[in-house]
Amino acid sequence: MHIDLVVGARPNFMKAAPLAELLRERRPDWLTRVIHTGQHYDEKLSQVFFRQLGMRQPDVNLEVGSASHTYQTATIMLALEGQFRASRPDLVMVFGDVNSTLAAALVAVQLHIPLAHVEAGLRSFDRGLPEEVNRVLTDTVSELLFVTERAAELNLRNEGIPSERIHFVGNTMIDSLVKHRPAARALHVTEALGLRPREYVVVTLHKPINVDEEDQLRSIVYALQSLADHTDVVFPAHPRTVQRLKVFGLWDDMDRHGRLRVLNPLGYLEFMGLLDSAGVVLTDSGGVQEEALVLGVPCVTLRKTTERPVTLQMGANRLAGDDPHLAVRYVREALSSPSCMNGDRAHCPPPVPEGWDGHAADRIVDVLEGLFVNHLVPENVASARGASASAPSVDPATTG
Numbered sequence: 001m002h003i004d005l006v007v008g009a010r011p012n013f014m015k016a017a018p019l020a021e022l023l024r025e026r027r028p029d030w031l032t033r034v035i036h037t038g039q040h041y042d043e044k045l046s047q048v049f050f051r052q053l054g055m056r057q058p059d060v061n062l063e064v065g066s067a068s069h070t071y072q073t074a075t076i077m078l079a080l081e082g083q084f085r086a087s088r089p090d091l092v093m094v095f096g097d098v099n100s101t102l103a104a105a106l107v108a109v110q111l112h113i114p115l116a117h118v119e120a121g122l123r124s125f126d127r128g129l130p131e132e133v134n135r136v137l138t139d140t141v142s143e144l145l146f147v148t149e150r151a152a153e154l155n156l157r158n159e160g161i162p163s164e165r166i167h168f169v170g171n172t173m174i175d176s177l178v179k180h181r182p183a184a185r186a187l188h189v190t191e192a193l194g195l196r197p198r199e200y201v202v203v204t205l206h207k208p209i210n211v212d213e214e215d216q217l218r219s220i221v222y223a224l225q226s227l228a229d230h231t232d233v234v235f236p237a238h239p240r241t242v243q244r245l246k247v248f249g250l251w252d253d254m255d256r257h258g259r260l261r262v263l264n265p266l267g268y269l270e271f272m273g274l275l276d277s278a279g280v281v282l283t284d285s286g287g288v289q290e291e292a293l294v295l296g297v298p299c300v301t302l303r304k305t306t307e308r309p310v311t312l313q314m315g316a317n318r319l320a321g322d323d324p325h326l327a328v329r330y331v332r333e334a335l336s337s338p339s340c341m342n343g344d345r346a347h348c349p350p351p352v353p354e355g356w357d358g359h360a361a362d363r364i365v366d367v368l369e370g371l372f373v374n375h376l377v378p379e380n381v382a383s384a385r386g387a388s389a390s391a392p393s394v395d396p397a398t399t400g
Contacts, residue, residue, distance in 0.1 A: 034060075052268045209284075221245070272291070299311065
């Protein structure tokens with residue numbers, strides 16, 4: 001059995017690490033390869049995650065770099081086609097919703113290689129977001145769909161995905177969080193920055209809807225300035241966000257008497273340590289919404305929709321739409337309102353969604369063993385494997 005796990009960007013690494021480790025531990029007779037597309041290549045967005053998550057270096061690094069969505073996806077597809085044709089994996093596994101995920105999915109299906117999507121079925125129902133398009137297309141061509149929350153399972157059923165393809169397993173990103181939380185706390189990031197626990201706000205913003213339009217980004221900066229008049233605000237900024245701040249002439253405004261701090265991107269452990277002790281997080285990241293829920297940190301999301309509805313259902317998250325000043329109002333309310341979420345978390349543990357218990361990877365491997373060891377392979381996977389094994393290895397362009 002040969003499985004290729006394809007990763008490419010920061011959100012993928014935390015989701016793939018527990019699964020790669022467990023596959024190699026439980027199934028040493030299987031060949032498990034990690035292919036890094038290089039979609040994220042900056043030290044703070046890539047290599048540091050492999051070190052801190054205990055992942056061995058990727059078996060293959062395609063080093064595609066950054067580009068437009070179309071160019072980057074196409075470049076990854078061309079590189080992966082060569083890899084898959086040469087090695088003929090029995091299964092390709094992809095994670096989340098980044099460009100690398102869609103690229104790998106399209107190549108796998110074109111070569112008739114069975115595809116498994118970890119974190120399938122999440123929907124914001126906003127096709128204007130590139131991540132939403134990536135999710136929907138990847139799910140459409142996947143033979144195995146591993147879901148993190150029950151709403152995702154319902155979405156897939158409503159889209160006509162057969163039940164035998166869908167497996168509720170929980171959240172592998174939370175596996176990483178549970179495992180590495182003690183190490184993150186041991187770094188004492190809050191103390192090193194001179195912050196008081198529960199009295200500062202963490203900000204992460206990188207979505208095009210928030211940082212690519214000058215008027216929106218300017219409004220965000222002014223809103224953060226007003227917030228920093230009353231509390232410390234810590235903003236680990238994505239390189240792309242920093243670039244936009246400078247292009248729009250807003251970089252010099254990112255200060256408020258030292259209370260609005262822009263940091264370089266943080267490693268996984270440093271960011272988890274910072275988030276763990278925060279009073280509130282203001283974000284547009286889906287993954288941060290999930291991590292905040294498990295850590296018991298109130299979350300305000302600067303978006304009109306979220307593909308993580310469980311964070312809303314459990315009262316851990318509020319949507320502020322595209323209004324930065326409303327988001328700041330929600331942040332202040334969360335800081336000033338005593339609740340379980342911003343109180344003594346040691347004695348008032350946050351609610352944990354079903355399957356977010358640190359063992360999602362175990363359940364995925366259980367499914368894979370049931371399929372490929374106990375010969376319970378469903379018809380759709382078996383037919384894809386058969387087509388892959390018999391597919392010609394020549395370049396189709398040469399056949400006319």
